[in-house]
Amino acid sequence: MSCSGATSCGMVDRKDFDAIGGTPVRYGSPGNYVRRTISCERSFYGDLVDWLKSLKYFSDAFGGAQMNGVDFIGHAGAFVCKPGCHGRGLALDINRVQWAGVACNMFGGDHASGTRRVRRRYLAVDASCRKFFKYTLDGWYNAQHTNHIHVDGHTRPVFDKQSVSDVGFIQAVCNNFNGAGVTVDGSWGPRTQRAWDATNDAWGFNGCNPFGSEVAAAEWCNFVMAHGFADEGASASVYRSLLC
């Protein structure tokens, strides 16, 4: 279902919800979160259920006791009557993931935290989004997204070297997990290529092409989630793939 060029608003098959697969969604910001019924297209809701299931699996498995379960998802809106994906009910602005003992606080700009563990946790959540939503816009993308991660679901997720969003994410991962030291500018060049190769060598990620295959892109996101929630560098090999 397309939405990027939509000029009107409205939904075909509307889903009202105040939880994603049983996990509450709360609108607002830290200190002011309220549980509220929001709406989106039913197909997009299905993607959100799959997304949260995967996020929970990886944070449970790799994040330790403080990340058992997800208490709530904080957000800044889904359907809004305006042009684009929010106007078609195919987008959500996520600004917090709250676990039992810890949070990923996009609202507070965790992508730019001075603490690597916090940045890695943000990148793990970022990766969980990209596994399901091709158009994931994060704190590195532009100034409008430093306090939330925008996800929308109008095409299937495969990495693209021409995508500023995809490349910025990859550069941030290489810096935070494998000390790449590349500029996060969203532009693919020889330095980024070397950083990408080095990170994948360290992770033992090979034989798969995330730029050509949805399955391979999802698997790369799994590596980022596992290492991010575990707070492990590239070489720690906390995750092994049967595919790549």
Ligand SMILES: [Zn+2]
């Ligand atoms: Zn948005």
